Amino acid sequence: MVQKGKTLAGISRYVRKSPKWYYFLLPVVFIFLIDYIILGNFPALSIISIMPFILLLIIDFGTIRFTNKKFNNNRIMYLDFVSLCLATLFFWIGILLNPIISMPYYYILALAIAFPAFLRFLVLYIYYPSSMFTALLLSMNYTFSYIIIALVFYNINHIATRFIVPLIAATVIYVMFSYMFLLFTTIGFTKKYKSRPSELIDFFLNRDNDGAIGEKFFSHVYNKKKQIPVVTTNIKKGNEGLVTLVFPYVHPGPFGNLCTSNLPIKISSELGMDNIMVFHTATTNSNNCSGKDDIKKIAASVKHSLEKMKYSDFVSDFVKFHVDGYDVSLQKFGNSGISAVIPYQKSFDDISLSAGLKVMKALIKNGAENFALLDAQNSFTRDADELDNCDMIINPLIKEFKSTDSKYPAFIGYARSYEKIEGLASMGIQALVLKINDYYNAIVLTDSNNISRDIIKMARAGSDKRVKNMDIYTTDNHVVNVGELDINPLGMHCDPGPVAELINNTVLKAIENSGPATIGTHTEYINVTMGEENAFHNLMETVLLSIRKAKYSIAFVLIISMFISVLSFRYIVFHL
Incomplete structure (x- = not known):
């Protein structure tokens, strides 16, 4: 149960402001340096790490900023930095475990590139509460940036089944599990308040909101x-x-x-x-x-x-x-x-x-x-x-x-x-x-x-x-x-x-x-x-229950999504 004195101030720690862009410079340079050590040459580093990340920034600034003014530049930089970190970490772990999993490097790379789509969809879902399709497409921008780079530097006949198809398949799997994760963690909230939690969170995160979303939600409270x-x-x-x-x-x-x-x-x-x-x-x-x-x-x-x-x-x-x-x-x-x-x-x-x-x-x-x-x-x-x-x-x-x-x-x-x-x-x-x-x-x-x-x-x-x-x-x-x-x-x-x-x-x-x-x-x-007696506490309890469900289930959902992605490679993609 939520304590009687629990307020939204108490859950403010779950919402963080995006850091300024210059905080990401040194970590990005460090990531590229490690990638250079792994890949062994600068052309490979440019094609696999540097150019896709730059293209991701360009695509996100062109699409997210154009379709949602509330998703400011700092948020885009932060989202793309986290996307880079997740993909890179996955790739490094895959390389270390390759003697055990015995998977070609380009499949490991495809799995790594697709991985950030899980988190990106969770974030973008909040900012596009009335357009699930837009959130879904934008969550795949990292995947699209790699596909574009691959098509520029490689023959499509050589990379279609070995890289592009695995990459798209893994991305779709991660996005699908991300959506299922959202449904599971917020089903209680949706039933009780007849409103998607993304709409309410969107109101909290954006100072220039016109209030219509908030008014609609609080009419149920x-x-x-x-x-x-x-x-x-x-x-x-x-x-x-x-x-x-x-x-x-x-x-x-x-x-x-x-x-x-x-x-x-x-x-x-x-x-x-x-x-x-x-x-x-x-x-x-x-x-x-x-x-x-x-x-x-x-x-x-x-x-x-x-x-x-x-x-x-x-x-x-x-x-x-x-x-x-x-x-x-x-x-x-x-x-x-x-x-x-x-x-x-x-x-x-x-x-x-x-x-x-x-x-x-x-x-x-x-x-x-x-x-x-x-x-x-x-x-x-x-x-x-x-x-x-x-x-x-x-x-x-x-x-x-x-x-x-x-x-x-x-x-x-x-x-x-x-x-x-x-x-x-x-x-x-x-x-x-x-x-x-x-x-x-x-x-x-x-x-x-x-x-x-x-x-x-x-x-x-x-x-x-x-x-x-x-x-x-x-x-x-x-x-x-x-x-x-x-x-x-x-x-x-x-x-x-x-x-x-x-x-x-x-x-x-x-x-x-x-x-x-x-x-x-x-x-x-x-x-x-x-509100009825304890209406606000009931709201807090429902919100915190969703947060607890998310905290305790996120690891399980990620593991399952990764496992299914790997299986899809071994039993579907490998046979294309």
């Missing part, structure tokens, strides 16, 4: 109707809106711009509001929604709440306490409140919807008019498990809620800043400050998928002396994931210093913009289409 709360808090200065806080019990994923990924800007655009903070509530990747209709429903619920809510002039001080290895914060607006669970001694990644709703219902049962539980998502820890039980915080939180009074006049400021920073999405950095006596409490929200601890430490250390408490949360926005399977937390691929400075500048702007305010909160319940 996120397809259950569920009622969820949307809590809205509106803050006004006089008769003008200062900022609206939205707490939708919907997860902002899964990837790129798909489904409810990029949720903050989508809600902002749907409402036509720039001054809006969309927080990450107690939800997991199983609670991603299917698409645009759900965004419209969330936006409509916010509008309804704005029409119905009652306003208060008072807020509480900011409270934070420890429970069972976690920090728990509390901020009350009138008789409503928000609370965030924050990693302290224990790490986690996402809080289950059922656990969050249980806390919410307990607080409302004990006097809260409205309540939202947040996942701060502010302490990046790779492969952290989900938090699927929050029972330990319920009684302490009820106690704090009852003992914490909203007795301070609401004096609130808001600001939003944006700079183009790796890992920061379009809503940028937002700050909400509440003045309590002569100091401020700041709630900062970064539109990112988690954040590094370094940024938080630097921001707190450099904050204005008037700021007594600063909590930094993230939207958990999965839009920054689009280029790879990793989660790309803010601070991992950028200098944390400028981010911390931008946070503090935004807080200062919010302080300068602060003034007397009124606050209203209301909760609406809507029906959305999201």
